[in-house]
Amino acid sequence: MQPADLSAIDLVAAVRQGDLSAVQCTEAFLNRIQYCNGAINAFLNVDRAGALACAESIDVRRRSGQPLGPLAGLPVAVKDALCTADLPTTAASKILENFRPPYDAFVVSRLRQADAVIVGKTNMDEFAMGGSNENSAFGPVHNPWDFSRAPGGSSGGSAACVAADMTPVAIGSDTGGSIRQPAGLCGITGLKPTYGRVSRRGLIAFASSLDQIGPMARSAADCALVLETIAGHDPGDSTSLTDAVPRYTSLLEQPLAGVRVGRVPEHFAAGLDPEVAKGVEEAFAVLKAAGATVHDIAMPHAKYGVATYYLVAPCEASSNLARYDGAHYGHRASAKPSSAFESPLIEMYCRSRAEGFGPEVKRRIMLGTYALSSGYYDAYYAKALKVRRLIRQDYLDAFEHVDLIGGPVSATPAFKLGEKTGDPLAMYLVDLYTVSTNLAGVGGISFPCGFTKSGLPIGFQLQAPALGEPLLLRASDRFQRLTDWHLRRPPNLTALCTPKG
Amino acid sequence: MAALARLALFDHELATMTSELSNIVGFVSLLEELDTTNVDPLAHPLDAENVFRDDVPSPSLSTAEALQSAPRHDGQYFLVPAVLGESGAA
Numbered sequence: 001m002q003p004a005d006l007s008a009i010d011l012v013a014a015v016r017q018g019d020l021s022a023v024q025c026t027e028a029f030l031n032r033i034q035y036c037n038g039a040i041n042a043f044l045n046v047d048r049a050g051a052l053a054c055a056e057s058i059d060v061r062r063r064s065g066q067p068l069g070p071l072a073g074l075p076v077a078v079k080d081a082l083c084t085a086d087l088p089t090t091a092a093s094k095i096l097e098n099f100r101p102p103y104d105a106f107v108v109s110r111l112r113q114a115d116a117v118i119v120g121k122t123n124m125d126e127f128a129m130g131g132s133n134e135n136s137a138f139g140p141v142h143n144p145w146d147f148s149r150a151p152g153g154s155s156g157g158s159a160a161c162v163a164a165d166m167t168p169v170a171i172g173s174d175t176g177g178s179i180r181q182p183a184g185l186c187g188i189t190g191l192k193p194t195y196g197r198v199s200r201r202g203l204i205a206f207a208s209s210l211d212q213i214g215p216m217a218r219s220a221a222d223c224a225l226v227l228e229t230i231a232g233h234d235p236g237d238s239t240s241l242t243d244a245v246p247r248y249t250s251l252l253e254q255p256l257a258g259v260r261v262g263r264v265p266e267h268f269a270a271g272l273d274p275e276v277a278k279g280v281e282e283a284f285a286v287l288k289a290a291g292a293t294v295h296d297i298a299m300p301h302a303k304y305g306v307a308t309y310y311l312v313a314p315c316e317a318s319s320n321l322a323r324y325d326g327a328h329y330g331h332r333a334s335a336k337p338s339s340a341f342e343s344p345l346i347e348m349y350c351r352s353r354a355e356g357f358g359p360e361v362k363r364r365i366m367l368g369t370y371a372l373s374s375g376y377y378d379a380y381y382a383k384a385l386k387v388r389r390l391i392r393q394d395y396l397d398a399f400e401h402v403d404l405i406g407g408p409v410s411a412t413p414a415f416k417l418g419e420k421t422g423d424p425l426a427m428y429l430v431d432l433y434t435v436s437t438n439l440a441g442v443g444g445i446s447f448p449c450g451f452t453k454s455g456l457p458i459g460f461q462l463q464a465p466a467l468g469e470p471l472l473l474r475a476s477d478r479f480q481r482l483t484d485w486h487l488r489r490p491p492n493l494t495a496l497c498t499p500k501g
Numbered sequence: 502m503a504a505l506a507r508l509a510l511f512d513h514e515l516a517t518m519t520s521e522l523s524n525i526v527g528f529v530s531l532l533e534e535l536d537t538t539n540v541d542p543l544a545h546p547l548d549a550e551n552v553f554r555d556d557v558p559s560p561s562l563s564t565a566e567a568l569q570s571a572p573r574h575d576g577q578y579f580l581v582p583a584v585l586g587e588s589g590a591a
Contacts, residue, residue: 102566195546209545238552239545307529318506325507327581332572335582341509344582350509362508366522369506383532385542390535392543424521425528441546 003028004165008074008222009249011168015073018062022055022073026117029075033119033166036497040142042151042161044080046120047087051075054117069115071229076111077161077170080121081128082213083202084108087118091204092136093126095324095331095356105202106237107171107213107230114229119167122157126358127321128178128206130154131430134421135360142417143186144490145456149414152182158216159186164493169217169226173203175210176309177409177434180446183216184409184459187448189476189486190216191223194466195441196241198227199234207316208239210309210438219486220447220476224248227469243467251470252477257291259475261462262402264299267433273412279450279458280408283479286449287406290478295402299394302436304387309435310428311371311384318368321361326352363424392440395465404475405463408433409446413456437463445472448485455491 003011003025014020030048037043058072078084081091083101085108090096104112111118125135133141133156141156143149144164151160155172159182162170172179174192183190191214198213205211215226231245263284268277284294326332326348333351341347357365371380398405411432420427437444442463449460460479464472480486503510510518564577573580 099570102562102569235554239547241547301535304532304535307531310525311529311532322507326572327579328567329570330572343585345584346507347509348582349507350504353507354509354511357508359514362510362514363518363521363525365506365508366502366518367525370502370522370526373502373505380529382542383537384529385544386537386540387532387535389540389543390537392546425524428525428528439546 004032007219008168008217009225012071012074012225015058016068022058022117023052025073026051026055026075026119029167030119036164036166036493039147039497040144040160040164041139042122042141042157042164042166043077043120044090044092044123044138044157045088047118050086051117051119058115058117069113071111071225072115074116074169075119075167076116077120077122077158077167078108078118079124079155079158079170079172081124081173081204082108082171083204084118084121087121089121089204091127092124092138093356093358093361094137095353097331099329101202103202106199106234108202110230122155122161122170124157125154126361127204127317128154128173128175129317129360129364131177131181131427132415132417132420133157133182134417135358137358140417143414144493145187146414147496148416149456150185150417152185152410152414154178155190155216156182159183159188159190162186162188162216162218163490165489169215169222171213171230172216173211173213174438175206176313176431176438179214179216180409180434180444180459180461181430184446184448184461185414185457187457187485187488188216188218189220189223189445189447190214191227191445191469191472192437192443193227193231193469194241194443195438196239197231197443197467197469199237199240201234201236205320207313208320209316210313212438219480220445220473221249221252223445224252224473224477246470248470248473252474254474255291256287256475256478259292259404259471260402261287261292261294262297262398262405263294264302264405264407265296266299266302267407271411272408275452276408276412276458280460283449283460284406286479286482287475290482292475297398297402297405299398301387301390301394305391305436305439306428306432308384308387308391308439309431310367311380312388312439314364314368315372315381316368318365318372321365324353324356325349331356360424388439391436395440395442399465403464403471407461409459409461413452413458433461442466443469443472445476447476447480448488449483450485451488
């Protein structure tokens with residue numbers, strides 16, 4: 001059996017028992033990356049030497065009987081929005097092209113302490129702004145199920161990486177759906193934990209009240225394994241939760257009998273692809289077969305989610321991205337004498353940012369600056385924060401009646417690369433089913449629940465109240481014991497990829 | 502607005518940006534139809550409280566680490582163009 005055929009849980013067990021060395025395991029996935037990445041562009045940087053050295057040290061320790069971490073020998077790909085001390089970290093932006101962080105993100109430190117093997121950094125939309133991965137300054141990612149289609153975004157590189165078996169698990173971040181939507185479009189499982197469950201320290205900030213890091217993997221069980229390593233309190237992130245971290249992998253066995261799953265009828269309104277609707281309805285049937293009950297619920301403010309999100313997120317982004325000033329790190333424009341600016345320093349700021357940021361990032365900075373500016377603040381930003389409270393209240397009310405909310409993760413299967421790039425608003429509407437989770441700060445997971453006739457994955461989303469990760473993972477795992485959608489692999493991928501020397 | 506955002510937009514960007522932004526602002530104006538008179542703003546999903554820590558000195562980044570990705574530095578400080586004065590003097 002090849003390492004790529006094993007789950008992350010089985011790989012870790014095989015390394016611990018000595019059936020597979022960490023070096024063999026790492027080499028198998030590195031070779032897969034070398035073979036497939038040229039066609040898919042999921043990685044911005046592969047650290048072959050560092051990964052093999054890490055794997056070697058794990059094997060040495062195992063042979064000498066020293067204790068190993070819970071993820072020993074597990075190859076992991078990390079979204080390029082997380083700082084890695086020994087690897088470039090660009091957030092897929094030209095402005096950070098040559099940036100080398102002086103420290104590891106909290107999550108990266110946790111992975112290293114657990115003896116995971118970090119193999120590289122994955123492609124993404126620039127600063128995580130986008131739903132197709134086409135906003136990367138380093139080229140789009142191709143969906144492994146159809147190279148002419150987008151993998152979703154912004155964690156499109158992480159999703160495509162797992163879908164193409166280039167690593168068993170990957171780390172993503174989700175501000176408005178950036179883990180769940182690409183997981184859905186690539187046929188894998190992705191978890192956005194409750195806001196604050198995983199420390200954001202060392203995550204390049206996009207919208208700080210929405211950003212959350214989470215695992216992406218083949219299965220819910222593998223997501224549980226990674227989450228129990230990366231979750232937990234970090235004194236370095238004042239918004240990280242102090243609640244104890246459960247052993248998620250040990251909480252999967254309990255049956256679903258009596259679990260109440262909410263279904264929002266408005267989710268099935270016009271605009272939802274009929275094949276997606278059918279797959280989602282069938283997923284509800286599977287949950288019922290597992291013992292859950294399904295109840296129609298109202299989310300009266302759901303239709304305001306996208307508009308609220310596209311005020312809150314750009315406002316926070318315009319503030320967060322003010323740090324890219326060409327002074328301390330990142331791209332600095334060369335001086336071009338001009339009298340259009342107040343001073344040489346202001347000129348340097350303005351030109352560096354103009355040259356370093358891509359069009360979508362500029363759009364969001366402009367939108368956020370506008371919505372926060374004097375005279376418009378109340379009409380836009382303050383208004384959005386009020387609607388945000390109404391949206392959160394919808395969730396609080398719904399969770400009085402149900403334990404989970406199910407539904408589609410995106411309205412269509414993977415769309416064509418280039419299909420939406422000319423229309424920013426059309427791209428924003430891709431986030432319809434995912435943004436409210438972040439506005440409310442609750443958790444959500446997506447996993448495959450079928451395929452279209454043309455062979456594209458269909459995603460199903462479950463959302464739970466704050467700190468409901470045990471139930472999210474248990475329900476998803478139960479679904480995956482009754483179905484095999486998550487085990488399907490893109491057909492002919494090996495033949496379609498052109499090996500890169 | 503671009504000056505406020507410290508972005509020197511290129512001429513070819515200005516026209517597209519203006520029309521795209523007015524589309525987006527039109528779309529988000531959907532919120533106007535909701536009455537939010539007695540609703541408090543929610544800036545943060547958690548019941549946020551200030552978090553304090555003891556003020557204990559601890560090691561921080563060294564000067565060399567802090568400067569490692571700087572576009573220009575002199576080994577001690579970040580170097581930037583003149584803060585005051587007319588443009589073109591840098």
